[in-house]
Amino acid sequence: MSTEIENPQKNNSGNLSYPKPLIAWFTVAALFVAYIFSFIDRMIIGLLVEPMKADLQISDTEISLLQGMAFAVFYTIAGIPIGRLIDRSSRVKIISIGISLWSLMTMVCGFASHYWQLFLARMGVGVGEATLSPAAYSIITDSFAPNRLGLAMGVYGLGSAIGAGLAFIIGAAVISLVASTGDVVLPIVGEVRSWQAAFLIVGAPGFLVAVIFTILPEPARRSVTGKPVETAPMSDVIKFVKSRFSVLAGIFFAVGFVNLSVFAAVSWLPVLYMRSYGMALADAGYVAGGAMVFAGFVGLLGGGWICDKLGGLPHQRIMVSAVAGIGGIIGGFLFPLMPGPISATILFIVFFIACTTPVGAAVSALQQISPNTMRATLSAAYLFVVNIVGMAFGPTATALIGDVFFPQDGGIRYAMAIVAGLGFVVAVGLFLNTARHLKGWTPDEDIPAEPVKSPAHAPNLGPAVADEGVV
Template identity: 55%
Template sequence: MSPTDATAAPAAPAGDGYPSPALAWAMVAVLFIAYIFSFIDRMIIGLLIEPLKADLGLTDTQVSLLQGFAFAIFYTIVGLPLGRLIDRASRMRIVAAGVAFWSVMTASCGLATQYWQLFLARMGVGVGEATLSPAAYSIISDSFPQRRLGLAMGVYGLGSAVGAGLAFLIGAVVIELISTAGSLTLPLFGELRAWQATFVIVGLPGILIAGLFLILPEPPRHGAATATPETQAVIPISEVWRFTLTRAGAIINLCFAVAMVNLAVFAAVSWLPAFLIRVHEFPLTTAGHFAGGTLILGGLIGLIGGGWLSDRLSGGSASGRLAFCAVTSSIGTVFALIFPLVGHPVLTGIGFTIFFASSAVPIGAGASALQQLVPNRMRATLSAVYLFIVNLIGLGLGPTAAALVGDTFFPTPDGIRYAIAIVSPISSLIAAGLFFLSARYTKRHESA
């Protein structure tokens, strides 16, 4: 059987060639749940910084490499060949395998007793998670007409904020439950310290989520269902790059704009619990509850509200979505400077929520614009390239950029507030400029 035949039974399309609305939203719901679990597993380490440093004798910079580089290096590199595979094989089966793998690797983090073991396990988490978003972008784009794509992408993207928020909330609960005993004994795993047990407890449930993708139908590739066998073949990579060069101003500026937004976000979010502990003197569990709540609230505003607004204000055009992203990134610049420096934790929470909501808009709107710019059979490949750039810069450098600025120029317990106040606003401002450029180039292509 050829790779193009190795797919699950396609979903029955509606009259416009898309799956029925109920089935389309069911697929978004399962992808949303998977995305939540991916961010729980990705971000849980942000709550465990202080116990990790104490048990393993680590610096902020070493922890930042676990948060960003160790995860991002294989997440980004493996994502490129996976994008090609997703363009030709069953997207549902690939995601199922990826979810199961990253869940096992997250649980493996809880077995680590040395830094290098934790580093390798975090790399494995990145390998598994590299399957999800390229496939999700392709699946959602084949499930909704363009005029409704922004909201659907926003709902999927909300999984990142909910997942990051739940990582801190769930982690806080687990640590609080274990703190009195100092350790927890689990079947097959033995006695684990609180931070080790947290990795195991949040990792293993993802295996059940993987099974959902094995029972969902594979949606038809919209725009390719009636094509000839020759046009259904996988597009050569040379043609993908040729197409990208013809729209380089739009696509490349979009990729780097979202990358800089991600850098601003991860520089702040990765250190948010530690910032609350060190600057506002929150207990660890209170910091987890506070950080988790503001992340979920900001994500709801930015991803659902922002996705809806991008559909309404853009008229469904890619250039309109990108211009909207430029405006929200400009708003994010202001509040990225404000929230770390204000003295009262309530003002910090309000400022961070606005910053995160503004920065969350491009997660859905930017991804939607990319799908509109790219032909069907190139979507997963170019989505993988997009995610390579976005995550290598944003996730790979964001946590470490803040840690290095703090360790180098502000080596005091509250130095992280000044590091965030430097890294996040500058990154957001650069993103706003790149979004404006991408919108301008995209408008030219739409007018041609």
């Protein structure tokens, strides 16, 4: 079915005009709010580790599977077919359905009384959230000129940092309320434990956000030249991936290892404050959440702005991610090992700025080199790799290393340092290599889907990209 707006406006050259700035930024604002709620629902479990362990009698490793594997596997499995659907159907309607689904499944977590029930509900949250980012990346790229894309992507990506931070802050407020009044009694539901109340409270508002996307306009799809496009068949997608495998794999896995560092650190940050520094649960939530929100503003908006000021070309965006990654290496290795919470928080902020910078920068580069005929599909493939590497393995790798090698109560800090630091070492190497391959790219036309036979056939990505080898 056709999903383009009827009679889209064209400029004097016959190309499609971008939406008016007011409409474009309102759309970004709506996507930003949706992303906040997606990360609140995704990350709230990180603050609830200790009360859930006490009630359900489960280990750090079992908690890590709820944080990562249960969510990420179905998030990624559903992502590719959903991406194809987004390339062919109304993106705003798909987002509305997805928000409703993940909000419902977050609330289902609040009714769970057994581990397996939580595991299944977290799978459902992952399926719902798989709709948002592939559609959002496509919509934003169709709404802004390339020299404005980095800032717009940064604003959208800021929702992840604010959402993750608010998850800890809201969770801390709920825990504080329960500590002073006893178990929460909710209308219809009745009496629930503190961690169950947190899931119910953060899940419910998502249904209101879903309503916003029933009234948003669907922007016309365009190529990098501004011309309208049709959805590419899957055979063309496969050909394109084969012809640009080095660059695509470089971006996918570089951000994947950044995500590995992110989830290794963030999933256990409140636990670090409680076990290593003796903080109360609520105080740990407020400190962790506030640090993430502040660092997210700097990394996402600052990184996007710098990329646009440098010229906004893909290799420039990837280089900014690489330079930021140096701070990620330093902060990742050091912040969990600091002797006090203040020094740990300062270095965590440095670390998290490095983590959030590629969210806008690298994703913008991917959108620029992806033909719009297959943009959501490639975004879904990107999210598949990023979340399998990062979300599925980051929390669990940290928990396993902690349980096996550092079983003492404060041992999680050493596991965090190992995984968070090494993840960024790999990511920086991949970013540097990918930036080198991208240096010759020019935005003169969508890249042909046929495999490249020689450097002469690859003017958009430069001679180095014609190689199909792994980065």
